[in-house]
Amino acid sequence: MRIDSSSSDPVAESFGLGRLPAAVQWLLLVCLSAPLAAGFESIGLPAGLLMGPMLAGIVIGMNGGTIRLPGTFFFLVQVVLAMMIAGMVSPDLAGTFLSRWPLFLAIVLSVIAVSTLSGWVMTRMRILPGTTAIWGSSAGAASTMLLMAGAYGADVRLVAFMQYLRVVFVATLATLVARFAGQQAAGGEQTMFFAPVDLISVALTLAVGIGCGFAGRRLRVPAGAFLAPFAIGSTLSLTGTLHVELPQWLLALAFALLGWNIGLGFTRSILQHARRAVLPTIVSIVVLIGFSGVLAVMLVATLGIDPMTAYLATSPGGLDSIAVIAASSNVDLSFVMALQTARLVIITVAGPFIARFVADRA
Template identity: 65%
Template sequence: MPPASRTPSDSPSPHPGLGRLPAALQWGLVAILSAAATAPLEAAGFPAALLMGPMLAGIVVALCGGTIRLPRIFFFVVQVVLALMIATMVSEDFVGTFAENWPLMLLVVLSVIGVSTLSGWLIARTGILPGTTAIWGSSAGAASTMMVMAEAYGADIRLVAFMQYLRVVFVASFATLVAHFGGHDGAAVPPHAWFEPVPLLPLAAMLVIGVLAGVIGQRLRIPAGAFLVPFALASVLNSAGTVTIVLPQWLLVAAFTLLGWNIGLGFTRAILLHARRALLPTVVSIIALISFSGLLAGLLILVLGVDPLTAYLATSPGGLDSIAVIAASSKVDIAFVMTLQTARLILVTLIGPWLARFVADRA
């Protein structure tokens, strides 16, 4: 018997909106929108414009039904390139920076973790989201790491992804605004300088070392291992004078763009509809966490005398890679920022599973 005929309303298209277009056209559209969004940000002098423009373009395409996603291999390479970039800018080793100020840094990191966990507990108590989902989604760790852990512990991965990436967008956007209007803009690189030649053999050797280190970091299941292991190794080699890392501007531009797309394209229409009940409490909890981080930044300014943007980026509760890009695009103490961000990632990874179970059982 032939299958019964269906009306258009009975069988909606599995890919509404832009999802009906071929993937090549969707990528072309996101590229055009990225250029259109980046140009005014660059002209206005916003730091990390090459990240923010593609991120906004990715969000627009995803919410309009786009189905494209950045392949994992590209995101892996992006993390390695960003690790090498930050390694060239760090003049002080992380262990020394942390050892000098460890009591205050530990207090700041634990405070951010505590407030983010409290936000998750409050959302769970309202019944808007299941306990473990709310707590993992609110956890102040690297978004990709938290999603992997959340899935392993039975949380709703779509809601966790929504909460984590929404916080990354809020934190990155607000940090960019603070850097711009606070007078911390870095020097913009003109497009004609993107293709200035660099020594090819040292570049190729460093990229190979970075990729191998990233693979090792992933195989050892180190949180954000594709970023942290190449970064640690490159920092040691660069500071010791063993190698001199010079990355071409076109490679950095490509890395910033791909990172922005990776964040923005995660905001699919399906996830947004699935998470609509959690939208308002999630936004409120993110704003509260950002505000609390601002208070902690004030404490660092008073006690250690660091500049305001350095303190704010160091305490920001989201996106190690995006914070690294903004820090690299601004006039800040990158060693201090990365020390606190790395310490938070390590601590939340170590105590995150236990903390999530503990709080969820009491929610």
């Protein structure tokens, strides 16, 4: 998930680490991220390479850090993660979606309904100014919601804060559930970050991913930088046309950059601006996560899939962080990605219209 936090007041953040040169801030971020990631990995925490940098980013941002992940780097992160997942999916991904599309549609629409209801309640109680809560409560389509929120006169900084906070809660809880449910991926041996790779396969993998990512963005595909490489990469991999291969050090770097992108979105000025909304926002997030948990229980009872697969499949975003956690756990990756992709596409297409409809009547 990418949210532009450039709307925050730069003057308000000229304290603490914000007074240091950007190069020094990046160095501090790296030095803090490395031990956190190593510690999480050592205790077997799924996606520790994501969670450590995310926590480090939050610490830097909350202490005045002004650095942000450039858009080009985030684009490359999405491409790398998409191709990683593309090389891991099983041949039954399309079949999983087509055979259960009514169920997937019902799950996604119910998540949209609950998130929209939470936003409407906060708006009616005047907890947040104007229609801010409606846009901030959306379980997806964050970038679109930010644009529409600004057009409706809502507080864009509060919308960004609500979206960021939901992603942190979902990613953190999903990681902890995977860890304590004993669902971390098998193979506890030490990762060989610089193991030999087929350079031609790596070059072809990146070429396909970057090309499809650019095409997805130009064609305005929802989350095109992720979904287009994922769709095309999966097809080429399953047909044997492309052998997807990526070096472990590149994947580790992509995980870290994704964590930084999320964590650095939290700044003290935004938190101070949103202090009145913190508790209601947390309550709405907990309600949404709890409702998603109920949906997961229903999937376990009706389809007999394992609980962790059901939980990750129904988690309300973001897609990239859930994909990393799923890839680090012993779950049915095809099922998780089928439902998460359906959620993202439907919320991107229908979510803004629903939010606008509610905002007009709130």
